[in-house]
Amino acid sequence: MNDIAVIALSRWERQQLAAIWRFFPFASDISWHYLYTGPEDQEELPAHPGFRPQAFSAANPVSAMRDHIEKEGITRLCFASLGTLRRWALATGSSPITLYEGARLSLADLSALEEGFTARIDELCQALARHPAILLAEAETLGQPKDGSVYADFEAFRRARYGELLCTGNRDLVSAVCHSSLPSFTVRHIGEGWQALNLALDEEKVDFLTALNRLRHASADAVENTPGCKSGSPSAYQTSYSLFAQYYDSYMSHVNYEQWVDLILSWHKRVAQETPKRVMELACGTANASEILVFRGMEVDACDISPYMLHVADAKPFKPSLFLNSLTDPIPGGGYDLIFCLFDSFNYLVKKADAIQLLNHAHKALKPGGTFVFDISTLKNSLENFCDTTSFNRVRDGYLVQISTYEPLTYRQITHLLLFRKNLNAYERFEERHVQRVYRSPELVELCAASKLRLKAIFSPDTRPNLISRDGNDLDNRYFRLFFLLQKPL
Incomplete structure (x- = not known):
């Protein structure tokens, strides 16, 4: 078991971490010790076997x-902010080096040191397998590190682009270069005999994506540095619907969620002969559909595998009860009148075994007579709308490019989402890759028949009749989207 201590010394940090912990993908092979100041019940924290919060109210x-x-x-330590690290270092009498690692710059902040600069630089660069670089103005103070380069100024170092580690004791330079764009860096602290990561929750408006990724990085770092140990939860490190979560609602603004909800409820009533009272939405995303049901007075639970999407959903006024869960995990609770899974989330189950597992979990969570509704993106949709296509969208702080391809031999729909987000006078590039299986209706009918649920109807939003008696291949070539409605026997 790997143990990591996350240390928070201010109320601001506790508030930010409470939001991160709420939907954090805990892995089975890591124990998180959350050490914070203040009363134990001040922030709502999750209950998980691998999460051990501890409040400290001592002087x-x-x-x-x-x-x-x-x-x-x-x-293994992880500090919530640079401010917390400074308080920790002052109280313990330590003088750590702070390392900022970014895509274009690696910088070691030596300002906490008072002496022994050259030896510490040599030791650091040997451990990191990096060549050091210093600026001419600091050469007398820092000395001449082994295999090091000296540059006239910071601009000369940046133009060189040799991938060296810039070592400096200039606080103003560190503040101007690193603190102004903290989300672009991984922040580490290296003391004498100890190392720590930093979540850098120092900004007025913390980027949830960056903070959560840093906490995940601490988890991944712990696993990678444990001999013979691998991540116990692959899904904990997936990147789909991470950065994109911030733009999902804008991207889906063309969807009439009220109409979708009305269709689902009408189909459920045709089969179950009653309006549902207790509802579960799987792969809820930002919970737009569930929010409508909550507003209408229903008891609604909703789950998703992406903590980023759940964080966005959690800020909505009529949010359902939210929790982190994948489509292949058992569904917590039971006795649901209706379970639904929309917006081709079912297509993300690229293995038939996973699809069968979902159907079995839905059967267990439904009450007798309850229904499970899911939709699929069809072959027609892939061939006509997502086969070698590129779309371009303007978002609030950048541009989103969607590149879609369809692989007919494997029935796979591949989508690359490229986000170019403006950061000062430049653009940062981010990418997500989504893989979906284009299910054919006949194979889905077979999967449903092999489950404990009973397939009662196949619908299209374009027509009212039940299409279950129609030829499956004809359905795939005629409609862009199909809805499958299954019922748990009484």
């Missing part, structure tokens, strides 16, 4: 936390 919380860390034998 000297750092000393108490340090004793707790030593008692538990924790060697």
Whole structure:
């Protein structure tokens, strides 16, 4: 078991971390020790076997936390902010080097050191397998590191582009270059005999995506540095619907969610002969459909595999009860009148075994007579709308490019989402890759028949009749989207 201590010393940090912990994808092979100041019940925290929050209200919380860390034998630390690191270093008398690692720049902040600069630089660069670089103005103070380069100024270093580690004790330079764009860097601290990551929750408006990714990085780093140990939860590190979550509602603004909800409810009533009271939405995304049902007075639960999407959903006024869950995980709770899974989320189940597993989980979570409704993007939709196509959309702070291809031999729909987000006078590039299986109606009918549920209807939003008696191949070539309605026997 890997143990990581996350340390927060301010109320601001606790508030931000509470939002991150709420939907955090805990892995089975990591134990998180969340050490924070203040009363235990001040923030709502999740209950998970691998999550161990501990409040410290003593006059000297750092000393108490340090004793707790030593008692538990924790060697991996993660500070909530640079401010917390400074308080920790002051209280413990340590002088760590802060390392900022970005795509275009790696910088070591030596401002906490008072002496022994050259030796610490040599030791650091040897451990990182990097060549050091210093600026001419600091050469007298820092000395001449082994295999190091000296540059006239920062611009000369940046133009060189040799991938060296810039070592500096200039706080103003660090502030101007790194603190002004913290989301672009991974922040580490290297002390004498210890290392730590930093979530850098120092900004007025923290980027949830960046903060959560840093916490995930701490998890991945712990696993990768444990001999013979691999991640216990592959889904915990998936990137689909991460950055895109911030733009999802804008991207889906063309969807009439009220109409979709009305269709689902009308189809359910045709089969179940009653209006549902207790509802579950799977792969809810930002919970736009569930929000409508909550507004209409229904008891609604909703889950998704993306903590980023759930974070957006959690800010909505009529949000359902939200939790992190994948389509192949057992559905918590039971006795649902209606379970639904929309917007071709079912297509993300590229293995038939996963699709069967979902059907079985839905059967277990439904009450007798309850229905499960899911939709699929059809072969017609892939061939006509997503086969070698590129679309371009303007978003609030950049541009979103969607590149779609269809692989007929494997029935796979591949979508690349490229986001170019403006950052000061430049653009940052982000990419997500989505893979979907284009199911054919006949094979879905077979899958449904093999489950404990009973396929009662196949609908299209373009026509009212039940299409279950129609030829499946004809359905795939005629309609862009199909809805399958299954019922749990009484």
